[in-house]
Amino acid sequence: MRWAFLLIILLVCGCVQTGKVIEKTVIQERIICGNISRICPSGEIVSCQPELQNGSCQPCTPECPPCPACGPCEIQVNCSCMKIRPCCGDGYCDDGEICPEDCGEKVKEFEKEEPEKEVSPEKPQSHLLITEIMYNPVQPDRYNEWIEIYNPGPDDLDLTGWTLCGKELEPGWIRHSDGESFPGNPVLKAGSYAIITDGGTGTDAYENWQFTCQAYHPKASSLCGGLKNSNHTVWIADENGRIVVNVSYSSANGANGNGKSLSWNSGWVETNSNPCS
The missing domain is CATH 2.60.40 (Immunoglobulin-like)
Known part of the structure; x- marks a missing residue:
C-alpha cells in the first residue's frame, strides 16, 4: 500500500527539481600607475610613483638631487663646477698682483715706499x-x-x-x-x-x-x-x-x-x- 502511495505522488508531480547554488564572481579592474621619470642636469635619471586616488593616478614630480656647491672661482654648468679662467679682481691678473683663491678683493704684493715718479701712460689694450x-x-x-x-x-x-x-x-x-x-x-x-x-x-x-x-x-x-x-x-x-x-x-x-x-x-x-x- 505504501509503495502505491509513493507511485501516485511521482505520477502527480511528474519530476523532481534538484536545488543548485550559482556563485556570482565579481572581477574588479586593477589600475597600475606607471613611474614618471626625468633626466636631471647632472645626467642622472630619477623617477617617482604616482598615487592611486579615487580610481585615478595622481601626478608626481621626480626630484633631482641638489647640484654640488661650486667655489667662488667656479661656475656651475650642468651640475658640474668649472674653473673660471682667470678668476680674480678685474677678471685677469696683472704684473705684481696675486690672485687670491677666494676671488675677492685684489691682493697686491708688498711694495716698499718709494718717492713718487712720473708714470708714462699704459699702452692701450688691443681689441677685436x-x-x-x-x-x-x-x-x-x-x-x-x-x-x-x-x-x-x-x-x-x-x-x-x-x-x-x-x-x-x-x-x-x-x-x-x-x-x-x-x-x-x-x-x-x-x-x-x-x-x-x-x-x-x-x-x-x-x-x-x-x-x-x-x-x-x-x-x-x-x-x-x-x-x-x-x-x-x-x-x-x-x-x-x-x-x-x-x-x-x-x-x-x-x-x-x-x-x-x-x-x-x-x-x-x-x-x-x-x-x-
Missing part, C-alpha cells in the same frame, strides 16, 4: 670687434653663414688658440664642393678685416660673395652650432679663455632671409652685404 653677421642668407644656411671681424689696433693680433663660441679658430677656409683647403695667416694685422666661415666639410660662401680679406674657420662644421634665425649670442675668446668680444643679435634687427646682413654701427642695422670693408 665683430662688425658684420650673415645669419640667414637666401642660400641654404648651412655652408653660407659668415661673420666679419675687425682688428682696430694698435697691435697685430695672433689668433692662434682663440675660439669662436668655444671652438678653436684656424686660419684659412675649406671649399665645400671638393673639400680643398686654403691655408691662411693666424695673425690679423691692425686695421684689417677677416671673414669666419663654416669649418668641417667647408663653405660655399666664397662662391656667393667676393671675400678679399683674411679667412678663418672654426674646428666645427658650423658657426656657433649654426647661427639662429631668431635670437643668438656670439662670442670670441683669446688663448687664455678670456672673452674678448661678445655680441647678441635678433631677427628684429632685420636681414632675416632677404639677402642682406647685419652691420654694427652703434647697434645692429640691416645693410647690403659688404664684407671685408
Whole structure:
C-alpha cells in the first residue's frame, strides 16, 4: 500500500527539481600607475610613483638631487663646477698682483715706499670687434653663414688658440664642393678685416660673395652650432679663455632671409652685404 502511495505522488508531480547554488564572481579592474621619470642636469635619471586616488593616478614630480656647491672661482654648468679662467679682481691678473683663491678683493704684493715718479701712460689694450653677421642668407644656411671681424689696433693680433663660441679658430677656409683647403695667416694685422666661415666639410660662401680679406674657420662644421634665425649670442675668446668680444643679435634687427646682413654701427642695422670693408 505504501509503495502505491509513493507511485501516485511521482505520477502527480511528474519530476523532481534538484536545488543548485550559482556563485556570482565579481572581477574588479586593477589600475597600475606607471613611474614618471626625468633626466636631471647632472645626467642622472630619477623617477617617482604616482598615487592611486579615487580610481585615478595622481601626478608626481621626480626630484633631482641638489647640484654640488661650486667655489667662488667656479661656475656651475650642468651640475658640474668649472674653473673660471682667470678668476680674480678685474677678471685677469696683472704684473705684481696675486690672485687670491677666494676671488675677492685684489691682493697686491708688498711694495716698499718709494718717492713718487712720473708714470708714462699704459699702452692701450688691443681689441677685436665683430662688425658684420650673415645669419640667414637666401642660400641654404648651412655652408653660407659668415661673420666679419675687425682688428682696430694698435697691435697685430695672433689668433692662434682663440675660439669662436668655444671652438678653436684656424686660419684659412675649406671649399665645400671638393673639400680643398686654403691655408691662411693666424695673425690679423691692425686695421684689417677677416671673414669666419663654416669649418668641417667647408663653405660655399666664397662662391656667393667676393671675400678679399683674411679667412678663418672654426674646428666645427658650423658657426656657433649654426647661427639662429631668431635670437643668438656670439662670442670670441683669446688663448687664455678670456672673452674678448661678445655680441647678441635678433631677427628684429632685420636681414632675416632677404639677402642682406647685419652691420654694427652703434647697434645692429640691416645693410647690403659688404664684407671685408
